[in-house]
Amino acid sequence: MRTVIQLTFGALALAGLTACGSGAAPAPASSSAPAKPGKIAVAATDTECKVAASEVAAGTTTFAITNGGAKVTEFYVYAPGDRVMAEVENIVPGLTRELIAELPAGAYETACKPGMVGKGIRNPLKVTGEHKKLTADAKLAEAVASYKRYVKSQSDTLLVKTQEFVDAVKAGKIDEAKALFPVSRTYWERIEPVAEIFGDLDPAIDGREADLAEGEEWTGFHKIEKDLWIHKDVSKSGPMADKLMADVKTIVEKANAAELTPLNLANGAKELLDEVATGKITGEEDIWSHTDLWDFAANLQGSKAAVQSLRPVLEERAPDLVKTLDEQFAAAEAALEVHRKGDGWQLHNELSKAELKTLSDAINALGEPISKIAPVVAK
């Protein structure tokens, strides 16, 4: 398994490991295999995802994704089990963005996600040629590197979306801010375990009114949430919005600089599900906006990203666990999918107790096998 190098907005996000034999891939054995193209064009629309090649040689491949649709889109390269090998988010209509992926030989899928939802429009991608087997340590290191790439891509978008949210709040555009609130939080909730490493910042950004002690100052997303939904007045929320943006910037810097271990990933995956079980199922997270299912979905996605980063290690050491995790992730996603509404989700207060119980059962069913990952990677 070699590393993937990803380019977003021309900013090089380097993985923790360098790949061996990068661009100079050996000539593929099969004469039908394509030569290494310079760039593979991807024409994305709201309904199509045309990838110019279905087979590439092992090593570095650059995709150039052009969004010809009306919806914001994303582009992914997935290894089996939807493990993200490379991704680029937030490709707005009319824009072309490049993605550099370092892919060992194997079977992959590419996906465009118009509207940034669902499984996306999938195409198979075959990668042929040589690739060296990694040692166990290198596999674990690659797992961490892979997850750090995920954190980087999510946190980049978190900055963009939080800025949009903050701008809307400061401009007094209440409806726009309300629409952006759950979207910006999505990128936050996906990587929250990393954020939690930095003690004071997490509560400053994401603290709920109920969490405060007498006399403590309340800041962050939820303070603004109350201004938007309850006070319906953000005329005095500007300084609070600026502080939120500053805190998010700080935490993004720290998150990307953080030294993570495989155990951090395993425990982070569990913690995200704990978040769902204790805060989102109950509706305590977004008590005024009731947008808990956005956070729920993001926690689930973030948990899956951490697990999938560890997948090569888990496949080697605990194949049965991988099978169970795949089944239970799919079941949890299916349970949540029932509540999709337009580009988002039903509000928490629109769900019956029976519907919430079904979600709770799905999280319990997934949480148990996820709790078995840590001892496997700690071996």
Add this chain to the structure above:
Amino acid sequence: MSEATEPGRSPSVSPEDGGRVPSAASDGAGTPSATPEDGGAAGRRVSRRGLFGLGAAGAAVVGAGAVAASSLFDEQPVAHASSTSDPYPFYGQHQAGIVTPAQDRLHFVAFDVTTEKRAELVDLLQEWTAAAARLTQGKESGSFGAVGGAPEAAPDDTGEALGLPASGLTLTIGFGPSLFDDRFGLAAKRPAALADLPKFPGEQLIPEISGGDICVQACAHDPQVAVHAIRNLARIGFGRVSVRWSQLGFGRTSSTSRAQTTPRNLMGFKDGTNNMKLEDAGLLRDQLWAAAQDGSAWMAGGSYMVTRKIRMMIETWDRTSLLEQEQIIGRDKGEGAPLGKKAEFDTLDFAAKGSDGQPVIAADAHVRLAHPSFHGNAHLLRRGYNFVDGSDGLGRLDAGLFFIAYQRDPRKQFVPVQLKLAKIDPLNEYIKHVSSGLFAVPPGVRDAGDYWGRTLFE
């Protein structure tokens, strides 16, 4: 059998682990089988308990009831544990927890099956059986236990029973009518006796705390031990079953053995004086145990359980005169003797008239309405518990009786009795049925190679 702690082979509980639970049965795997005494003692040595209350003989069970699981003597009485800390055997012809002398505490749970795969359900029943075999002997639910696993791993036992003895824990499983649908191909196996209960007058059932695909009744002398068992079974079940409802009970309200005194329910009356008892071999054969000729061969040696959560309006009851309370019940409050008699076990005389010409035991007295002599000799084995679920927000205790009754055929036993009671029992002014459950309780697990419900699934 090794007296050392179990080797940490694999964190998963397998039936083989269950097989380490003492049983005199030869498991046919070529391992020398322990004698019950030896097995019992060994069970203690690998248990969470160390050497709690080990008698001189080192016997976990005493008396003739320490039966080899494989020797299926009909009507074998259940062993009386020598103390409330001892274990009862898990393996046997019938499930423990039915005629077992009723323990003091209950944690009852009903699950809905969430998996759609029959094989997963069978796997779960096998895992549960292995865990139950261990738990009932005072061991931890998994082979690593609460503190014996890897530090990075979540412990495979939740730990709150560390250091506690077996406490007479029994775990009894039942299958509700809803399990016998098309999900697992069991529709044709639904016993006729598992017919849906009719609507009874006056009941106010809450669906969320009624029914269920599978139930587990945990009874023990220590509430922590009962809760620990249910908690660990629920955890093993995540992803395959979901807890539908559960109920804690304290203070048994029935005797199931002549060796026990008759306890009192929250109305302050002795309850279960006339209950079927484990010593009544003939009665149990006729009235308690299902037989192959009843129509469902897989249920032979099993029984049918009805549960009713009965909320008592205790505040109004407590304002009722002693005279009226005794007339409503048909027994005196102090002794529990039939009205007009002296002692608790004196025979009920329904024909006796007082000086005013009225029946001494009123025409609508509870004991008369429920008595087998008015129901074609239909008996029930009652095994209920008192409950207080906090308070109801209206300044009253949320209290009552969690009624459990076992029988051979509810259509001939519970249903006619309850229909009569629901219509004319004056006690209805003080009680309200708020939940209902009906379960086919399969026969016992014979040995470590067997599992809960095998006869249904194979």
